[in-house]
Amino acid sequence: MSLPSQSYTRNLLLGAMPEDDFATLQPHLVRIELNRNDVLFECNLPIEQTYFLESGVASIVSSEDGEQIEVGILGREGVSGIPVLLGADRTPHRAFMQVGPSTALRMEAGRLRDAANASESLRTILLRFVQAFMVQTAQTATASGNYSLPERLARWLLMCHDRVDGDELELTHDFMAMMLAVRRSGVTVTLHTLEAAGAIRAMRGRVIVRDRKKLLAVAGDSYGRPEEEYRRLIGPFGKSI
Amino acid sequence: MSLPSQSYTRNLLLGAMPEDDFATLQPHLVRIELNRNDVLFECNLPIEQTYFLESGVASIVSSEDGEQIEVGILGREGVSGIPVLLGADRTPHRAFMQVGPSTALRMEAGRLRDAANASESLRTILLRFVQAFMVQTAQTATASGNYSLPERLARWLLMCHDRVDGDELELTHDFMAMMLAVRRSGVTVTLHTLEAAGAIRAMRGRVIVRDRKKLLAVAGDSYGRPEEEYRRLIGPFGKSI
DNA sequence: TTCGCTTTGTGCGTTGCCGCACCAAAGTCG
DNA sequence: CGACTTTGGTGCGGCAACGCACAAAGCGAA
Numbered sequence: 001m002s003l004p005s006q007s008y009t010r011n012l013l014l015g016a017m018p019e020d021d022f023a024t025l026q027p028h029l030v031r032i033e034l035n036r037n038d039v040l041f042e043c044n045l046p047i048e049q050t051y052f053l054e055s056g057v058a059s060i061v062s063s064e065d066g067e068q069i070e071v072g073i074l075g076r077e078g079v080s081g082i083p084v085l086l087g088a089d090r091t092p093h094r095a096f097m098q099v100g101p102s103t104a105l106r107m108e109a110g111r112l113r114d115a116a117n118a119s120e121s122l123r124t125i126l127l128r129f130v131q132a133f134m135v136q137t138a139q140t141a142t143a144s145g146n147y148s149l150p151e152r153l154a155r156w157l158l159m160c161h162d163r164v165d166g167d168e169l170e171l172t173h174d175f176m177a178m179m180l181a182v183r184r185s186g187v188t189v190t191l192h193t194l195e196a197a198g199a200i201r202a203m204r205g206r207v208i209v210r211d212r213k214k215l216l217a218v219a220g221d222s223y224g225r226p227e228e229e230y231r232r233l234i235g236p237f238g239k240s241i
Numbered sequence: 242m243s244l245p246s247q248s249y250t251r252n253l254l255l256g257a258m259p260e261d262d263f264a265t266l267q268p269h270l271v272r273i274e275l276n277r278n279d280v281l282f283e284c285n286l287p288i289e290q291t292y293f294l295e296s297g298v299a300s301i302v303s304s305e306d307g308e309q310i311e312v313g314i315l316g317r318e319g320v321s322g323i324p325v326l327l328g329a330d331r332t333p334h335r336a337f338m339q340v341g342p343s344t345a346l347r348m349e350a351g352r353l354r355d356a357a358n359a360s361e362s363l364r365t366i367l368l369r370f371v372q373a374f375m376v377q378t379a380q381t382a383t384a385s386g387n388y389s390l391p392e393r394l395a396r397w398l399l400m401c402h403d404r405v406d407g408d409e410l411e412l413t414h415d416f417m418a419m420m421l422a423v424r425r426s427g428v429t430v431t432l433h434t435l436e437a438a439g440a441i442r443a444m445r446g447r448v449i450v451r452d453r454k455k456l457l458a459v460a461g462d463s464y465g466r467p468e469e470e471y472r473r474l475i476g477p478f479g480k481s482i
Numbered sequence: 483t484t485c486g487c488t489t490t491g492t493g494c495g496t497t498g499c500c501g502c503a504c505c506a507a508a509g510t511c512g
Numbered sequence: 513c514g515a516c517t518t519t520g521g522t523g524c525g526g527c528a529a530c531g532c533a534c535a536a537a538g539c540g541a542a
Contacts, residue, residue, distance in 0.1 A: 062383045064462060069386055071379035086372035087365045088474055092466050093379065117361055124328045127368075131327035134375055138312035138334065141382035142303045145310055145422035148498065172519060181386035183500055188520060204508060204519060221305060225333050233329055389528065413489065424530060429490060445489060445538055 004029050004105055011052040011105060012077045013129055016235045021122040024115050029105040040080040040095035047090060047109050050081035056102025057163045059179060060095045068094070070179040072137050073156075075163025077230060077237050078129045084109045085116060085126050098179075099170050128233040136226035144181070147222045149190050152180055154219035157200065157207060162227065162238035167209040194218065212241055245270050245346055252293040252346060253318045254370055257476045262363040265356050270346040281321040281336035288331060291322035291353050297343025298404045300420060301336045309335070311420040313378050314397075316404025318471060318478050319370045325350045326357060326367050340411050369474040377467035385422070388463045390431050393421055395460035398441065398448065403468065403479035408450040435459065453482055 006022040009015060014022055029052070040058055041047040051058075053076045060080075061068040071093060074080060083091040089109075116123045143152050156179065160169050173191065177184040191202045199214035200207050209215065216223065230237045247263045250256060255263055270293070281299055282288040292299075294317045301321075302309040312334060315321055324332040330350075357364045384393050397420065401410050414432065418425040432443045440455035441448050450456065457464065471478045 062379055062466075064383060064387055067387070069383045071382050082375070083372055086368040086375070088369060088372045088470075091372070092376060092470060117364075120358055123358075127327040128329060130371070131324055131329045131332070134323070134327070134371075134378065135333060137375065137378050137382060138303055141312050141378060141385060142305060142310045142422070144382060144385035146305055146308070174519075181383070184520085185522075186499060188522085192521090202520090225303075229329075229333060415489075426490090426492075427529060429492085433491090443490095 004031055009052070009105060010054040010076055011079075012235065012237060013079055013125065014052050014105065017125045018121050021115075021119050021125075024119065024122070025107065025112070028107050028111045028115075030107070032104055032106050034097045034102050034104050036097055036100050038097045040097070041091070041093075043094040044090050044092055047081045047084050050079055050084060050107050050109050050112050052076075052079045052105040052107070054103045054105065055165065056097055056099050056104070057160055058095050059098045060093050061179075062093050067181070068178065069181045071140060072133060073159050073163070074133075077163070077234075078133065079112075079126070081109055081112070082130050082133060084113050085130060087113075098175070099164070125234065129230075132226060132230040132233055135229045139222070139226050143222045147220070149180070149182055149186055150193065151219055151222045152182075153187065153190050154194065154199070154215045155223040156180060157194075157209065158212070158215050158219055158223050161209050161212065161215075169207045169209070170205060171207055172205050212239060245272055250293070250346060251295040251317055252320075253476065253478060254320055254366065255293050255346065258366045259362050262356075262360050262366075265360065265363070266348065266353070269348050269352045269356075271348070273345055273347050275338045275343050275345050277338055277341050279338045281338070282332070282334075284335040285331055285333055288322045288325050288350050291320055291325060291348050291350050293317075293320045293346040293348070295344045295346065296406065297338055297340050297345070298401055299336050300339045301334050302420075303334050308422070309419060310422045312381060313374060314400050314404070315374075318404070318475075319374065320353075320367070322350055322353070323371050323374060325354050326371060328354075339416070340405070366475065370471075373467060373471040373474055376470045380463070380467050384463045388461070390421070390423055390427055391434065392460055392463045393423075394428065394431050395435065395440070395456045396464040397421060398435075398450065399453070399456055399460055399464050402450050402453065402456075410448045410450070411446060412448055413446050453480060 006014060006019065034056060040051050043063055053074065055076060058074045058080060059070050060072040060074060062071050080095050116126050143155060153176065173187045174184050177187045194200045195202050197214055199211050199218065201210050227238050247255060247260065275297060281292050284304055294315065296317060299315045299321060300311050301313040301315060303312050321336050357367055384396060394417065414428045415425050418428045435441045436443050438455055440452050440459065442451050468479050
């Protein structure tokens, strides 16, 4: 695999940091391929590696006696392994890839932590990402309490849409149900209404976003705040239309 | 007001940090009194001050068109103004005191940020607190999705109980309902069942914890993970029995 | 004491989602 | 090509919480 250069990486965080900082990280970055269900870090085990995603979407989940519920979603706007940046070597959550083949720049957790400690500017941008991610998690908390299935599903689809190229999301109803902690058949029914509204096209194992504006209308205020925070703190993100 | 010394402050974070770091902060700390509904920071406005609580409990809420829903709770185990530590000067949340008179050590946000940047050891402990708080927020997200009222209310009472002296919580049903984003009368009924079980004693504007073990039993796995994380990363916290 | 405000107690019809179960369709593999 | 697995479609009874409404009780002020 080629050595990644700042202008060529599609990771937004790497792209947004000062040249010097990227130069520090660059020798330690290895471009790798990730597949569906690949684990980025495991619940309560030492986080050895961090991943700057260049494509694809990861889910950070909290596992509740067998079941796992999503507390955050991560794509090329950030880096996995936030606990490492916060001085913890592990966390009671796990992270795994939710879609098929994608690429990422991998870096040893210890090296990233050291680099962040050594450079204030690097630290700043990484911690700003942490802030944006915290807002996302907080929004997930309020969404589960205040909005019902249609809003939450629309929100979730929008968050995935923001993080992929094109409009196709490879997702099964079952998976969405697990992430939202609802019943699978509830997802099926709600997807139908979204499809009837012309917002999406649902096919076996696949959801195609046809009208993002309509999805936004359904999601209402459940969507948008974390995305706004990211743009304010770091830079452009997500799909415009 | 007297100048606070490390051995005298009841803030756990200040107590847990290296002497040198406390010495750096100490000249900038002012001991103040906080009253119910005092605002620690306002939604989307610059965070000027940070507060190391010594008693009392604050709620960090996300306001959703008039309504506000709790995304986190803070007591003497931490410091308010996490976004400042993460390089943001504001955040789409607000924080206010949920109980009556309590004391805190106040510090200008900029000074705390500078001190954290200057000392790696100080930064480490502060960011570890951020990690623990993130886990709490994540837990709030999963709790709203996976547990019903009795569990969530028990969890919430336990979290307050951890942060006050004694067993009395000054809380109205209305307030709890708002924090949990449920109906007020739902809280009333659920408190009755907790009272019938002997877990609490409910009075006008007041809840007294009578049997913490029973509360723990009701809360089940919805309670405990963030508290465990705090103990692992920083030190003792909460009530033992 | 009386008034007025806050807080709590209680009931009732409605709703959103659950739990479960079963079948159909679409892919997979021998 | 046929058997199996995965995924999606649909229905039904049940329950937790909702929205709403109103009365009762606590408490301070006049």
